[in-house]
Amino acid sequence: xxxxxxRDNRSAKRRKTAPRAFGAPTEDDLPTPQAQANAPSAVAWSxxxxxxxxxxxxxxxxxxxxxxxxxxxxxxxxxxEHIRHCLKLVPDHLVPRVFATLRATxxxxxxxxxxxxxxxxxPAITLGSDLPGVRxxxxxxxxxxxxxxxxxxxxxxxxxxxxxxxxxxxxxxAVSLQVLILRGCTKVGPKTVAAAAKxxxxxxxxxxxxxAVPPAALAPLLLNCKKLEVLKIAGIPNWTDAAFAKxxxxxxxxxxxxxxxxxxxxxxxxxxxxxxxxxxLAACPGLKRLDVxxxxxxxxxxxxxxxxSLEKLCLTSTKISSNELIAxxxxxxxxxxxxxxxxxxxQGSSAAISNSSxxxxxxxxxxxxxxxxxxxxxLEHVNLVGNTKLGMTGQRDSAIxxxxxxxxxxxxxxxxxxxxxxxxxxxxxxxxxxVEQGEPKLRDLVLNQTTVxxxxxxxxxxxxxxxxxxxxxxxxxxx
Numbered sequence: 001x002x003x004x005x006x007r008d009n010r011s012a013k014r015r016k017t018a019p020r021a022f023g024a025p026t027e028d029d030l031p032t033p034q035a036q037a038n039a040p041s042a043v044a045w046s047x048x049x050x051x052x053x054x055x056x057x058x059x060x061x062x063x064x065x066x067x068x069x070x071x072x073x074x075x076x077x078x079x080x081e082h083i084r085h086c087l088k089l090v091p092d093h094l095v096p097r098v099f100a101t102l103r104a105t106x107x108x109x110x111x112x113x114x115x116x117x118x119x120x121x122x123p124a125i126t127l128g129s130d131l132p133g134v135r136x137x138x139x140x141x142x143x144x145x146x147x148x149x150x151x152x153x154x155x156x157x158x159x160x161x162x163x164x165x166x167x168x169x170x171x172x173x174a175v176s177l178q179v180l181i182l183r184g185c186t187k188v189g190p191k192t193v194a195a196a197a198k199x200x201x202x203x204x205x206x207x208x209x210x211x212a213v214p215p216a217a218l219a220p221l222l223l224n225c226k227k228l229e230v231l232k233i234a235g236i237p238n239w240t241d242a243a244f245a246k247x248x249x250x251x252x253x254x255x256x257x258x259x260x261x262x263x264x265x266x267x268x269x270x271x272x273x274x275x276x277x278x279x280x281l282a283a284c285p286g287l288k289r290l291d292v293x294x295x296x297x298x299x300x301x302x303x304x305x306x307x308x309s310l311e312k313l314c315l316t317s318t319k320i321s322s323n324e325l326i327a328x329x330x331x332x333x334x335x336x337x338x339x340x341x342x343x344x345x346x347q348g349s350s351a352a353i354s355n356s357s358x359x360x361x362x363x364x365x366x367x368x369x370x371x372x373x374x375x376x377x378x379l380e381h382v383n384l385v386g387n388t389k390l391g392m393t394g395q396r397d398s399a400i401x402x403x404x405x406x407x408x409x410x411x412x413x414x415x416x417x418x419x420x421x422x423x424x425x426x427x428x429x430x431x432x433x434x435v436e437q438g439e440p441k442l443r444d445l446v447l448n449q450t451t452v453x454x455x456x457x458x459x460x461x462x463x464x465x466x467x468x469x470x471x472x473x474x475x476x477x478x479x
Contacts, residue, residue, distance in 0.1 A: 059094070059097075063094075063097060063098055063101045064101060064105075066098070066101075067098075067101045067102050067104075067105040067106060068105060070102065070105075070106055070109065071106055071109055074109070084117075084118075087117075087118040088118065090118075092121055092122040092123065092147070093122060093123060094122075095118075095119060095121055095122035096122050096123065096124040096125070096126065098119075099115075099119040099126070100126065103126075103131065107130065107131055107132070107133075108132060108133075109133075110131055110132075110133045111133040112133050112134065112135055112137060112138050114133065115127075115131075115133060115134065115138055116137075116138060116141045120138075120141055120142055120145045120147075121145060121146075121147045122147070123150070123151065123152045123153065124151075124152060124153035124154075124155070124179075125142060125151060125153070125154055125155070126153075126155040126157075127139065127155070127156050127157075128155075128156075128157045128158050129157065129158035129159050129160070129184075130158065136162055136166065139156060139159070139162065139166055139167070139170060140166060140169070140170070142154070142170050142173075142174075143169050143170040143172075143173040143174075148170075148173045148174050149173065149174070149175055149176060150176055151174045151176060151177060152176060152177065152178050152179065153177070153178065153179040153180075153181075154170070154171070154174055154177060154179070154180055154181070155179075155181040156181070156182055156185055157181065157182070157183045157184050157185070158183070158184040158185070159184070159185045160184070160185070160186045160187070161187075162185065162187060163187055164187050164188055164189040164190070164191045164192055164212075165191055167182060167185060167188050167191075167192040168191035168192045168194070168195040169195075171192055171195040171196050171199065171200065172195040172198070172199045173199075174199070174200065175199050175200065176200075176202060177196070177200040177202065177203060178202050178203060178204050178205065179203075179204065179205040179206075180196060180200065180203060180205065180206045180207070181205070181206075181207040182206075182207060182208055182211055183207050183208075183209045183210060183211075183232075184209070184210045184211075185210075185211055186210060186211060186212060187211075187212055188208065188211040188212060188213060189211065189212045189213055189214070189217070190213065190214060190217040192213075193208070193213050193217045193218060193220075193221055194217065194220060196221055196225075197220035197221040197223075197224045197225065198220070198224070200225070201224060201225060201226075201227075202225075202227060203221075203225045203227065203228055204227050204228060204229045204230065204261075205228075205229060205230040206221070206225075206228065206230070206231060206232070207230075207232040208232060208233050208236065209232050209233065209234045209235050209236070209266070210234070210235040210236065211236060212236070212237070213233070213236060214238075214243060214246075215239060215243050215244045215246060215247040216243075216246040216247050216250055218233075218247055219247055219250035219251055222251065222259065223251070226261065227261055228259070228261055228262060229261050229262060229263045229264065230262075230263065230264040231262060231264070231265050231266070232264075232265075232266040233266065233267055233270070234266045234267060234268040234269050234270065234291070235268070235269040235270070236270060239267075239270040239271060239272060240271045240272070241271070241272060241273055241275050241276045244272055244276040245276070248276070248279055254279040254282070254283075257279060257280075257282075257283040258283050259280075259283045259284050260284075260285065260286060261286070262284045262286065262287060263286060263287060263288045263289065264287070264288065264289035264290075264312075265280070265281075265284065265287060265289070265290055265291070266289075266290075266291040267291065267292055267295060268291045268292060268293040268294050268295065268314065268316075269293070269294045269295070270294075270295055271295070271296060272292075272295050272296060272297070273295070273296035273297060273298070274296075274297055274298060274299050277292065277295075277297060286309060287309070287310065288309055288310060288311045288312065288334075289310075289311060289312040290310065290312065290313055290314065291312070291314035291339075292314065292315065292318065293314045293315060293316035293317055293318065293339065293341075294316065294317050294318070295318060296318075296319075297315070297318050297320070298318070298319050298320060298321070298324075299320075299321075299324055300313075300315065300320060300324055300325070300328045308331055308332065308333065308334075309334055310328075310332040310334065310335060311334055311335060311336045311337065311378075312335075312336060312337040312338075313328065313329075313332065313335065313337070313338055313339070314337075314339040315339065315340050315343065316339050316340065316341040316342060316343075316345075316383070316385075317341065317342045317343070317345035317386075318343065319343075319344055319360070320340075320343055320360070321360065322360060322361070322362070322364075322365040322368070322369075325340065325343070325365070325369065326365070326368050326369055326372050329369060329372040329373060329376070330372045330375075332376070333375050333376060333377075334376070334378060335373075335376040335378070335379055336376075336378050336379060336380050336381065337380065337381040337382075338373070338379070338381070338382050338383070339381075339382075339383040340361065340382075340383065340384060340387075341383050341384060341385035341386045341387065341415070341418075342359065342385065342386035342387060342388075342418075343359060343360045343361045343387060344358045344359045344360035344361070345358060345359065345386070359386075359387055359388055359389045360389075361384070361387035361389060361390060362389050362390070362399075363389075363390060363391070363392070363393055363398065363399035363400075364399070366384075366390060366399040366400065366402075366403055367399045367402055367403075369403075370399075370402055370403045370406055370407050373407045374406055374407060379407065379410070379411060380411055380412045380413060381411060381412065381413040381414075382407070382408065382411050382413070382414055382415070383413075383415040384415065384416055384419065385415045385416070385417045385418050385419075385446070386417070386418040386419075387418075387419060388418065388419065388420055388421075390419050390421065390422070391419060391420075391421030391422055391423070391426065392421055398423075398426055400416070400419070400422060400426040401425070401426045401427075401428060401429055404426060404427055404428075404429040404430065405428075405429030406429075408429070408430075408442075409429055409430050409437065409440040409441070409442065410437070410440070410441050411441065411442065412441055412442065412443045412444065413442075413443065413444040414442060414444070414445050414446070415444075415446040416445075416446060416447055416450060417446045417447065417448040417449055417450070417470070418448070418449045418450070419450055420449070420450065420451065421451065422447070422450035422451060422452060423451055423452065424452045424453055424454075424455040424456035424459070425455070427452070427456055427459040427460070428459055430442070430459045430460070430462045430463060431458070431459060431462045432462060439462070439463070439464055439465070440462060440463045440465070441465060442463045442465065442466055443465050443466060443467045443468070444466075444467060444468045445460070445463070445466060445468070445469050445470070446470040447469075447470060447471055447474055448470050448471065448472045448473050448474070449472070449473040449474070450473075450474055451474070451475060452471070452474050452475065452476060453474070453475035453476060453477075454475075454476055454477055454479065456476065457476075
């Protein structure tokens, strides 16, 4: 093959996409401190589509082909009439799958009349503000549909203009709801939550992130929905200890408070402290997933003193002391995910994040934490992003190297972005010949905004299962 042919072949294999800068936009990371454009090397971003590891079902293939050709099918009036007839015959349980594929393939042609006529039925309905055809009437039509009383899951995300009463009217009709997601519907408030508490006793999951629900409005929901397992209240404005105190009063005496079914609580990006969360967590003996990142929480050991079943703990940008962090991890042998980015940063302040003196995660802390994490045999995901004090001592056998060798190599996801003193040699523990523990299990490795260079290549190459690698802002060259 000619040189030009090889170049063309390489170009065909690689599709460049916009980079996901350090930290943003995932919920587990921090705001980006530096764009890729400022990176000191020629690191290129690219994605390569992996071949499927299984043969798709015939139903899946048919749905994909239909979605890819919908626009052309609509050009012929006679064919379109046949399509409309066929869509009405699609079984209810397949409707959400068909709509999800259409949403991903051709969202701009999903008009309000089209959605209302064919897709507001089935066990689950998912609408988002990213769909240009969805409007006020589309959401209202959910409550007017013949199958709304049998609806099990309702997801309405990102609708910032629509009033609380609109969502309340729909929820009040969906009496069989088990999952209610209203993430980013910024005007959802007391009316919607009151409707859910009164008419949806089977709720197991409710997501109110980035809404306007006041704490006190949750009292009837927590008391009436006995099966509630997942509660997400992150990013709600004005959630302070003073406002939360009204909820605690409405719930009754703390010694009688019990939420035995609650398994997951997300209260990140609120102004709540131990005083607010302590009574609630004490009433959740079966809690498995807790996210209090970017809050005022300081003492998780006291909050989780009776809980040994924790599987996910997120404490990013909180002022947790080293001793308390290690105490919590030591009592959580079933831990699978630990997010402890920028400890000491507090409330996600960019000024604090860039201030190394504010960080509390030191090399000594990481060594002790590593010893505690070794007992967590199911650990899969560790996020240390933005802990800028790590590696400052410059020792050959650094704390990061110690962590990689004994814990990091057996994780599936490892985020070390923003650790400015991270060196290539710190990843030496990924080599099987260095550590006799078999091949590393890493599938996702993030090293953005670190000082690793080309010498890291053999260590990364020791990870045969690796699927995603991020090197933005490092000294790794194109070669």
